[in-house]
Amino acid sequence: MLATLTSKGQITLPKEIRDRLGLDAGSMLDFQILEDNTITARQVLPDARRIRGLLKSPHATPLTVxxxxxxxxxxxxxxxxxxxxxxxTGGR
Structure with missing residues (x-):
């Protein structure tokens, strides 16, 4: 399967790969470069530790309008x- 690199350094994963790995928009991939310059990619599954601190305490006082x-x-x-x-631009 081939994919073309854009001028912004982006590629579109072929549909067969997205379907096989169950990837959707927003899925994260971890890339590794091996000694022979082979690139591997694996899906990074969501981890609750990644979102720690995003939500405020339920005991926090809500903001006013x-x-x-x-x-x-x-x-x-x-x-x-x-x-x-x-x-x-000033002074002359």
Whole structure:
């Protein structure tokens, strides 16, 4: 089976491989390069330790709508702020 590497370094696994391994979008693969430059790939099964800390404690105080609004506003301000270190346009 052949697959073509894109300019972004991506490949599409042939359907036969995806079906045989039961891979879906979002499946993770672990690649190994052997001494003879053979590449192997195996599916990494979900592990509860990978998501540790993603969820807050059920005892934590929920955020208010105002706190959520402020967090979104701060994120957008930071995202849209001009980059520092550019050309100096003032003073002449």
């Amino acid at each position: 105002e706190q959520m609004d402020e967090a979104v506003s701060k994120h957008l301000r930071n995202k849209n702020a001009p980059a520092h270190g550019g050309r100096n």
